[in-house]
Amino acid sequence: MKLPSRDIHNHLLPGVDDGFHHAEDSLHAIEKMAAAGVKEFIFTPHMNPDVYPDESEEHFRQVYDEFVKRIPAEWGVQTSLAAEYMVVKDFERRVEHPETLLHWPDMTILIEMSYYFKSDNIEQAVFELVMAGFRPILAHPERYLYQASDVGWFDHMKDMGCRLQMNCMSLSGCYGPASVKIMAHLLKHDLYDFVATDLHTLGQLQKIQDLKIDRKLSGLVEKLL
Numbered sequence: 001m002k003l004p005s006r007d008i009h010n011h012l013l014p015g016v017d018d019g020f021h022h023a024e025d026s027l028h029a030i031e032k033m034a035a036a037g038v039k040e041f042i043f044t045p046h047m048n049p050d051v052y053p054d055e056s057e058e059h060f061r062q063v064y065d066e067f068v069k070r071i072p073a074e075w076g077v078q079t080s081l082a083a084e085y086m087v088v089k090d091f092e093r094r095v096e097h098p099e100t101l102l103h104w105p106d107m108t109i110l111i112e113m114s115y116y117f118k119s120d121n122i123e124q125a126v127f128e129l130v131m132a133g134f135r136p137i138l139a140h141p142e143r144y145l146y147q148a149s150d151v152g153w154f155d156h157m158k159d160m161g162c163r164l165q166m167n168c169m170s171l172s173g174c175y176g177p178a179s180v181k182i183m184a185h186l187l188k189h190d191l192y193d194f195v196a197t198d199l200h201t202l203g204q205l206q207k208i209q210d211l212k213i214d215r216k217l218s219g220l221v222e223k224l225l
């Protein structure tokens with residue numbers, strides 16, 4: 001499949017989460033993606049205190065500042081740093097200190113939930129974010145398989161001001177029929193706002209580039225790229 005011209009969700013920032021471990025691999029991926037038409041990268045490392053209790057926005061900034069010096073200007077890519085915030089218990093406390101959070105200049109912020117259970121406080125978190133002036137995006141709704149029995153909930157999230165981002169790999173059907181059901185609902189009702197790679201490895205990049213999108217869905221996906 002074609003890659004999004006602006007990749008708003010990826011784990012290319014090396015050595016900070018379960019994504020790319022080595023800067024050389026990240027650079028290789030960025031070079032390949034730039035050659036395939038990606039012009040802008042927003043790095044979104046996982047911010048999840050349950051998994052990475054010692055991680056901080058400050059550390060991400062330091063790693064980012066060092067890493068981007070290594071991206072050759074002739075690749076012609078723009079980069080910026082944000083994060084993928086897991087909506088854990090007490091996430092709202094972070095929102096009380098909005099100046100510390102990593103987001104786009106227009107206050108867009110990427111959030112996610114566990115693949116195994118819905119965050120108890122997701123509605124509250126979105127409400128608090130919106131009240132604080134943020135513009136939340138929920139990452140990969142089609143990966144929250146427990147929502148397949150209640151896809152209307154995503155319409156509710158959109159009404160609350162939360163945008164939705166699909167993962168390229170989800171289009172392969174690799175997350176199973178429940179994921180496909182959610183994805184089809186969101187595509188058909190025009191509820192997705194973005195498509196992104198959520199790239200963790202070089203191998204995934206090849207899989208995404210090799211992916212053939214179902215013809216019934218390709219028109220709906222291409223307008224998001």
Ligand SMILES: [Fe+2]
Nearest residue numbers: 009010084198
């Ligand atoms: Fe991610």
